[in-house]
Amino acid sequence: MKSKIDIKNLNLFIGKQQILKNVNVQIPENKITIILGPSGCGKTTLLKSLNRLTDLYEDVKVSGEIIIDNEDILHSSQDVTAIRKKMGLLAQRPYPLPMSIYKNVAYGIRISESENKKTIPQRVEHHLKQVNLWDEVKDRLNSPASRLSIGQQQRLCLARGLAVNPEIILADEPTSALDPISSQAIEEKFIELKEQYTVVMVTHILRQARRIADYVIFMYLGEVVECGTAEEFFTNPKEEKTKAYIKGAFN
Amino acid sequence: MSVFSRKFRDKTALFWMIISLVILLLMPILLAIGLYLKSLPILNGQSFWELISESDWKPMQGKFGFLPFITSSLWVTFLSVIIAAPVCILTAIYLTQYARKKVLAFMHPVIDILAGLPSVIYGVWGVLIVVPFISKTVAPFFGLQTSGYTILAGAIVLSIMVIPFILNILIEVFRTIPEELTEASLSVGATKWETIKYVLLKKAYPGIISATGLGVARAFGETIAVLMVVGNVVKVPSSIFDSGYPLPALIANNYGEMLSIPKYDSALMLAALILFGIVLLFNFLSRMAIIRSEKNQ
Ligand SMILES: Nc1ncnc2c1ncn2[C@@H]1O[C@H](COP(=O)(O)OP(=O)(O)O)[C@@H](O)[C@H]1O
Ligand SMILES: [Mg+2]
Numbered sequence: 001m002k003s004k005i006d007i008k009n010l011n012l013f014i015g016k017q018q019i020l021k022n023v024n025v026q027i028p029e030n031k032i033t034i035i036l037g038p039s040g041c042g043k044t045t046l047l048k049s050l051n052r053l054t055d056l057y058e059d060v061k062v063s064g065e066i067i068i069d070n071e072d073i074l075h076s077s078q079d080v081t082a083i084r085k086k087m088g089l090l091a092q093r094p095y096p097l098p099m100s101i102y103k104n105v106a107y108g109i110r111i112s113e114s115e116n117k118k119t120i121p122q123r124v125e126h127h128l129k130q131v132n133l134w135d136e137v138k139d140r141l142n143s144p145a146s147r148l149s150i151g152q153q154q155r156l157c158l159a160r161g162l163a164v165n166p167e168i169i170l171a172d173e174p175t176s177a178l179d180p181i182s183s184q185a186i187e188e189k190f191i192e193l194k195e196q197y198t199v200v201m202v203t204h205i206l207r208q209a210r211r212i213a214d215y216v217i218f219m220y221l222g223e224v225v226e227c228g229t230a231e232e233f234f235t236n237p238k239e240e241k242t243k244a245y246i247k248g249a250f251n
Numbered sequence: 252m253s254v255f256s257r258k259f260r261d262k263t264a265l266f267w268m269i270i271s272l273v274i275l276l277l278m279p280i281l282l283a284i285g286l287y288l289k290s291l292p293i294l295n296g297q298s299f300w301e302l303i304s305e306s307d308w309k310p311m312q313g314k315f316g317f318l319p320f321i322t323s324s325l326w327v328t329f330l331s332v333i334i335a336a337p338v339c340i341l342t343a344i345y346l347t348q349y350a351r352k353k354v355l356a357f358m359h360p361v362i363d364i365l366a367g368l369p370s371v372i373y374g375v376w377g378v379l380i381v382v383p384f385i386s387k388t389v390a391p392f393f394g395l396q397t398s399g400y401t402i403l404a405g406a407i408v409l410s411i412m413v414i415p416f417i418l419n420i421l422i423e424v425f426r427t428i429p430e431e432l433t434e435a436s437l438s439v440g441a442t443k444w445e446t447i448k449y450v451l452l453k454k455a456y457p458g459i460i461s462a463t464g465l466g467v468a469r470a471f472g473e474t475i476a477v478l479m480v481v482g483n484v485v486k487v488p489s490s491i492f493d494s495g496y497p498l499p500a501l502i503a504n505n506y507g508e509m510l511s512i513p514k515y516d517s518a519l520m521l522a523a524l525i526l527f528g529i530v531l532l533f534n535f536l537s538r539m540a541i542i543r544s545e546k547n548q
Binding site: 053099107111164 | 352429439453454456546
């Protein structure tokens with residue numbers, strides 16, 4: 001199993017509060033890795049450290065290493081925008097940019113690639129097809145993205161992230177605002193996407209983790225309690241906390 | 252207390268709340284009707300259009316042209332908002348996107364204090380600082396000579412007065428934009444400035460329009476501070492270095508005096524009605540603009 005992201009001794013403080021405590025995990029390439037744990041345990045924070053959105057927090061201190069493609073992105077000479085472009089982000093609720101459907105997908109391409117303006121329409125079409133949205137929106141590409149249903153908006157946000165050709169997809173409880181059918185569409189999409197991308201998804205829904213996880217990271221109070229393949233994790237958990245969590249003791 | 256008397260109190264409280272609401276809603280209508288009735292004498296003599304497009308103001312001879320006052324008001328108001336709006340937008344962006352939370356927490360009461368200062372203080376500041384600055388520095392720079400009591404002085408004083416008002420609204424506008432929108436933009440590789448330019452400003456656009464429109468409406472009615480520095484010369488201004496005579500100044504300077512002149516008080520009432528109408532119009536237009544641009548997001 002080849003690892004795509006290698007997190008070593010990651011500690012994160014906000015002010016005096018320690019949010020992440022000595023996190024050491026490897027995230028495998030072309031797999032779906034699920035970060036699991038009760039609310040407030042630091043799942044979102046861990047996910048956001050991967051693309052340095054934690055830089056936005058006030059009074060944040062990070063130590064340790066996050067190695068992606070042989071480069072420690074926490075201490076990189078690379079521009080942070082280039083690091084972020086490697087990862088598409090899907091949030092808890094869809095946040096379409098205040099512009100048309102077309103421009104939402106084209107946004108990242110336009111901003112980061114000054115060449116090939118001509119290919120943008122094709123690329124927008126390709127990525128909308130990639131998330132199965134094309135047929136639903138091809139006649140109204142210029143209408144505001146906010147007019148789409150929530151489920152459609154979330155797929156649009158996925159297309160927006162895919163448009164800059166990332167290698168990793170980060171998703172923070174991406175189905176929590178969606179109806180069951182839209183949620184299923186996202187889950188199925190992720191299973192499809194892992195052929196080409198490394199997927200890291202946060203959830204607190206155990207059943208969802210069972211359905212799609214290849215690899216599980218279980219967190220509790222800022223620490224990684226246990227991590228391993230989904231099979232090991234669900235059938236043969238080692239830690240007491242994990243066993244309790246799987247039984248539903250935390251909910 | 253018996254159930255009956257408690258219920259009775261409940262009912263009376265509700266009754267008074269509704270009465271207050273009705274009074275509040277009726278106020279502007281009654282005000283407009285009152286002003287209209289009072290200005291009937293002058294409106295019966297001449298057409299409204301004629302009155303507002305004439306620039307001759309000779310009450311003794313029965314000539315009432317409102318154009319100088321209306322244009323002065325428009326000049327001062329728009330110039331002030333043109334100065335204030337960019338300052339407010341940049342400040343709001345800085346305070347909400349760049350500054351530490353503590354700075355914003357510190358600035359909030361400061362802005363409130365500035366917004367609450369009596370306007371005469373701004374007027375005095377204008378007379379002591381802005382007017383001499385214009386006559387000694389700005390005008391000579393352009394090769395002009397003026398007393399300093401100009402449209403420009405009025406606009407500067409007015410812009411300082413509306414800045415806290417517009418800024419307060421804009422801070423709220425930018426603060427309520429969800430952080431996830433910023434994160435979405437950053438995560439596809441945008442820089443912070445690109446995010447502000449292409450996403451946040453766009454999202455804030457309806458709010459910016461509304462804040463600016465409300466600023467215009469407020470600036471239009473401001474009286475004392477402006478009349479202290481604007482010169483009060485009845486003439487259609489042709490440059491920002493001319494003196495002007497805005498509508499509120501006309502009313503404030505003259506009401507209660509020279510009312511023996513026929514139709515004079517009626518003319519002042521019409522001035523008030525025009526002022527009222529224009530302020531309403533700006534409020535209405537800015538609200539329309541908000542609704543339209545919200546639909547297009
Ligand atoms: N911007 C922030 N400032 C201060 N504390 C924060 C911030 N974001 C998250 N936290 C704290 O960090 C802890 C972990 O939060 P989070 O990563 O959002 O957990 P999860 O996603 O697992 O629910 C929580 O105790 C939360 O209060
Ligand atoms: Mg979370």
